[in-house]
């Protein structure tokens with residue numbers, strides 16, 4: 001009797017770190033590719049069908065679709081507090097609104113919430129750099145990027 005069948009073979013094609021929804025923290029992941037193989041006497045001979053990719057947490061071994069890598073990191077509360085506490089000072093010291101916004105969103109704050117925080121720190125008035133288009137608090141006079149006078 002000839003015994004044949006299919007069996008998925010997986011191989012690791014990439015590794016990195018991600019926010020594991022199961023562990024609720026940052027973990028190492030392995031990006032794996034699974035592909036069904038035609039087997040003869042349980043020996044995989046050749047691939048059949050399309051490969052599919054998934055992400056596996058190296059700690060809890062829960063697997064996810066690759067979309068999991070787009071999940072926002074859990075808020076980093078230490079850097080979050082620093083950014084929030086220093087927001088007004090940084091903006092008035094000449095940090096651009098765009099950079100402040102990036103710091104806040106990187107720390108895990110929603111963009112809309114971050115924009116609201118910036119507004120409550122420096123109000124609505126902005127000056128804009130004619131060279132690079134970054135915007136600043138109204139009290140700032142020069143662009144931090146290339147020193148251009150703001151308009």
Ligand SMILES: [Zn+2]
Pocket residue numbers: 020021022023024027057058059060061062
């Ligand atoms: Zn995990």
Ligand SMILES: [Zn+2]
Pocket residue numbers: 129130131132133134143144145146147148
């Ligand atoms: Zn500029």
